[in-house]
Amino acid sequence: MSDKPAKEPVQETQAPQNPELCWYAVHTYTGYENKVMDTLRRSVENSPEMRNLILDIHIPTEEVTEIRNGRRITTKRKIYPGYVMVHMYWTTNSWYLVRNTRGVTGFVGPESKPVPLSPEEVEHMLHPEPASTKTDIAIGQEVRILSGTLENFVAVVQDLDPAANKVTVKVTMFGREQLVDLDLDQVVKVED
Numbered sequence: 001m002s003d004k005p006a007k008e009p010v011q012e013t014q015a016p017q018n019p020e021l022c023w024y025a026v027h028t029y030t031g032y033e034n035k036v037m038d039t040l041r042r043s044v045e046n047s048p049e050m051r052n053l054i055l056d057i058h059i060p061t062e063e064v065t066e067i068r069n070g071r072r073i074t075t076k077r078k079i080y081p082g083y084v085m086v087h088m089y090w091t092t093n094s095w096y097l098v099r100n101t102r103g104v105t106g107f108v109g110p111e112s113k114p115v116p117l118s119p120e121e122v123e124h125m126l127h128p129e130p131a132s133t134k135t136d137i138a139i140g141q142e143v144r145i146l147s148g149t150l151e152n153f154v155a156v157v158q159d160l161d162p163a164a165n166k167v168t169v170k171v172t173m174f175g176r177e178q179l180v181d182l183d184l185d186q187v188v189k190v191e192d
Helices: 033-045 048-053 092-099 119-126
Strands: 021-028 054-058 061-068 069-079 083-089 104-107 142-145 154-161 166-171 176-182 187-188
Touching: 021 033, 021 119, 033 048, 033 054, 033 083, 033 092, 048 054, 048 083, 083 092, 083 119, 092 104, 104 176, 142 166, 154 187
Parallel strands: none
Antiparallel strands: 021 083, 021 104, 054 083, 061 069, 142 154, 142 187, 154 166, 166 176
């Protein structure tokens, strides 16, 4: 017999069989969403056990297009400020890691007990409907046309369709009023 102690077999930590893999909403301080996501990702990368329990961390965002001074500006906007989505197996260890991350105030659910999001909620959060274009122009306002054959004409907004990026304006030309359809970025509000 050998005097050497028997080697312990190396065991890989695997996700538990009982808990289900689900998406959970985690409440954070507003403005800390990116910090929480980055901190959680680093914590997961540094822990072999957590790599098998927490699979994804996501902040739902959408692209918003605004027309400002006749220029089209596209920005990303958080759909749910103050929330981060975590795709994980709920165990005591995964709960503890997420709950004790700086900037996290708790899980969404009664008494901080995580309630998994439904598949419909997850689909809506991960693949939101495209946002319509926002504009500072309203029906009845005077606008100046920025491009095209009617460049520099002043017109009055008759109809507005931000989803289609269209505006209908009434232009007076040679003593006649005419309705013209334009893109939103072809007009700018006339400042008083």
